[in-house]
Amino acid sequence: MCGIAGLSAATPAILAEMQARLAHRGPDGTDRFVCDKTGFGLAHTRLAVIDLTPGGRQPMASACGRWVIAFNGEIYNHAELRTGLERRGHGFRSASDTEVLLALLMEQGEAALDRLVGMFAFALLDRHTGAVLLARDRVGIKPLVWAGLPGNGLAFASEIRALTAVPGVDLALDPQGLSEFLACLYVPAPRSIHAGIRKLPPGHLLRWRPGQAPELRQWWRPAFTGDRVLSTPQAVEEVLPVLRQAVRSCMVADVPVGCFLSGGIDSSVIAALMAEARGRDEVASFTMTFTEAAYDERVAARAVSEHVGTRHTELPASAGLVHGLDRMIAAFGEPFGNPTALLIGDLSHKARQHVTVALVGDGGDEVFAGYPRYQGGLLAAKWRRIPRPLRRGVIEPLVSLLPESTAGNHGLRRIREFVAGAGLADAEMYAAWVEYFSPDQRRALLGGELPPRPIAGIYRATGRADALDAMQETDLLSFLPGNLMAYGDAMSMMHALELRLPLLDHRLIELVETLSAGCRFAAGKKTLLKAAARRLLPAAIIDRPKLGFNPPMGRWLKTELAAMVRDRLTPGRMAALGLEWTAVEALLAEHRQGRRDCSLPVWALLVLDHWRAGA
Numbered sequence: 001m002c003g004i005a006g007l008s009a010a011t012p013a014i015l016a017e018m019q020a021r022l023a024h025r026g027p028d029g030t031d032r033f034v035c036d037k038t039g040f041g042l043a044h045t046r047l048a049v050i051d052l053t054p055g056g057r058q059p060m061a062s063a064c065g066r067w068v069i070a071f072n073g074e075i076y077n078h079a080e081l082r083t084g085l086e087r088r089g090h091g092f093r094s095a096s097d098t099e100v101l102l103a104l105l106m107e108q109g110e111a112a113l114d115r116l117v118g119m120f121a122f123a124l125l126d127r128h129t130g131a132v133l134l135a136r137d138r139v140g141i142k143p144l145v146w147a148g149l150p151g152n153g154l155a156f157a158s159e160i161r162a163l164t165a166v167p168g169v170d171l172a173l174d175p176q177g178l179s180e181f182l183a184c185l186y187v188p189a190p191r192s193i194h195a196g197i198r199k200l201p202p203g204h205l206l207r208w209r210p211g212q213a214p215e216l217r218q219w220w221r222p223a224f225t226g227d228r229v230l231s232t233p234q235a236v237e238e239v240l241p242v243l244r245q246a247v248r249s250c251m252v253a254d255v256p257v258g259c260f261l262s263g264g265i266d267s268s269v270i271a272a273l274m275a276e277a278r279g280r281d282e283v284a285s286f287t288m289t290f291t292e293a294a295y296d297e298r299v300a301a302r303a304v305s306e307h308v309g310t311r312h313t314e315l316p317a318s319a320g321l322v323h324g325l326d327r328m329i330a331a332f333g334e335p336f337g338n339p340t341a342l343l344i345g346d347l348s349h350k351a352r353q354h355v356t357v358a359l360v361g362d363g364g365d366e367v368f369a370g371y372p373r374y375q376g377g378l379l380a381a382k383w384r385r386i387p388r389p390l391r392r393g394v395i396e397p398l399v400s401l402l403p404e405s406t407a408g409n410h411g412l413r414r415i416r417e418f419v420a421g422a423g424l425a426d427a428e429m430y431a432a433w434v435e436y437f438s439p440d441q442r443r444a445l446l447g448g449e450l451p452p453r454p455i456a457g458i459y460r461a462t463g464r465a466d467a468l469d470a471m472q473e474t475d476l477l478s479f480l481p482g483n484l485m486a487y488g489d490a491m492s493m494m495h496a497l498e499l500r501l502p503l504l505d506h507r508l509i510e511l512v513e514t515l516s517a518g519c520r521f522a523a524g525k526k527t528l529l530k531a532a533a534r535r536l537l538p539a540a541i542i543d544r545p546k547l548g549f550n551p552p553m554g555r556w557l558k559t560e561l562a563a564m565v566r567d568r569l570t571p572g573r574m575a576a577l578g579l580e581w582t583a584v585e586a587l588l589a590e591h592r593q594g595r596r597d598c599s600l601p602v603w604a605l606l607v608l609d610h611w612r613a614g615a
Helices: 013-022 078-087 097-115 175-184 234-248 265-278 296-308 321-332 342-352 363-369 372-384 388-399 413-423 424-435 440-445 453-460 467-477 478-495 505-510 529-531 554-558 563-566 571-576 581-592 597-614
Strands: 001-009 028-032 039-044 067-075 119-124 132-136 145-149 153-157 198-199 204-208 215-218 258-261 284-289 311-316 357-359 497-500
Touching: 001 067, 001 388, 013 028, 028 215, 039 067, 067 097, 067 265, 078 097, 078 311, 097 119, 097 132, 097 198, 097 363, 175 440, 175 453, 175 478, 175 597, 215 321, 215 372, 234 265, 234 529, 258 265, 258 342, 265 296, 265 363, 265 505, 265 529, 284 296, 284 342, 284 554, 296 311, 296 467, 311 342, 311 372, 321 342, 357 554, 363 467, 372 413, 372 467, 388 413, 413 424, 424 453, 424 467, 424 505, 478 497, 554 597, 563 597, 571 581, 571 597, 581 597
Parallel strands: 258 284, 258 357, 284 311, 357 497
Antiparallel strands: 001 039, 001 153, 028 039, 067 119, 119 132, 132 204, 145 153, 145 198, 204 215
């Protein structure tokens, strides 16, 4: 994994500055290329994972000299692709997957994307025509941002902070980006917080020619349209071999490989399959520990490690993580409101002292239907059959009085959110459950007309009639890339640690989405993954309650963050962000009085203030 950047009409100084801002992503080498014919420049910072020799350096030119590529990611099936290319007459100068990708693109063009198994973001320059192709992997594991320049120029990079070094990029605040940040606590693609910077969405490519506006095309998307009805054992017979293949694909590397292990189903299955492939005591696993029992999973992780046979290391969460907020914001280049990013950064920093690559369980909830809200979505139809006067006049007012915990216990909050949203149309209901500032709250904060719910728009665009199909597809298009993949990449690459995600192997997704919703949810959340896990792990591990990997925000706001809230969430500072103080004051009062757990919205406002101060 690496950092990539480029721009039209490149100057050495600007290209070097873009590269310097990505240095943390690639400590093993840097290089730049400027086309003598077109002036388009490419920059690369290398984290060497496959082929550690100079033969894997980038930007990499084809043997004929026409094509130059800058690539971030890993192509897991590069050996198989290489064999086929060699049979068709291609020769290779290195053992790197970059050269395989370059050769495949030369041979097949954009159709090559369908052949790739892995995670990637790349730029391919045609020196003859000056054309550039940008592409991003199917589910958005690897980031890619771009900006138009005056005269229909183009700049791109792995991170926003590299684009802010380019003159001509419009860095003005995007009002809709700000509104969507408040809704989601991240800015969903294609927007960013900056008016002139855009995120290339997952499964998309961008074509650019000198002097012409860029063209975008979606080349892949999830499609939960399956109607195959199998028994759970039959489905597991299909799923488990593909899952095993996905894990083994992610273990291919010329550097040390380990895994993050929480003791939950997702990471436990990955650890078990890694140990199966390598043998006992041959896989390193890492767990973050906490002093707060509600967040600590060390006992469960130990049990998994002992059962499957990993070399296990417990890494205590560092004290004072909240003081890393400014560095976290710099990594994203824009406001990002999920504080779990701080934990991933801390865990990545410590794990990097042992391994260069770590497999993680992200994506298990989206692919295998693991979120409690999926159950809520399926219950909503029954809820709507309750007479409206009883729901509106009795149940909803009573449920609205339920207190909420700030100590990591979410049961009462979920009941309240279900009742508040279940009477809405499906798209609005789902958005109400996953968004943080409601349209009314955002209008109170920002003024103007009532803003739309961004997640509702994505839900409706899926066109799925089945609720589970629509919910899973929505999350794969929004929450997964915009939130989980975003902090996974930004915070691990801050420490030059490569995270790999076998549960997001497209072969696995494309298999699961052929199965009917009833098959995927036959026994409730994660039916298929739990059934597969029972062939690998004891029931005590599989059936334990899920904790989730979250920081103790409730305690932080009362301790480390208390002074920050007092000093930064003030009328003057909120006005500088364009936010109405009365709305902020109402939110703070509701949180202080214990009527609602507003920990994450309060944190989001702190993030916004820190971003403004550092922008």
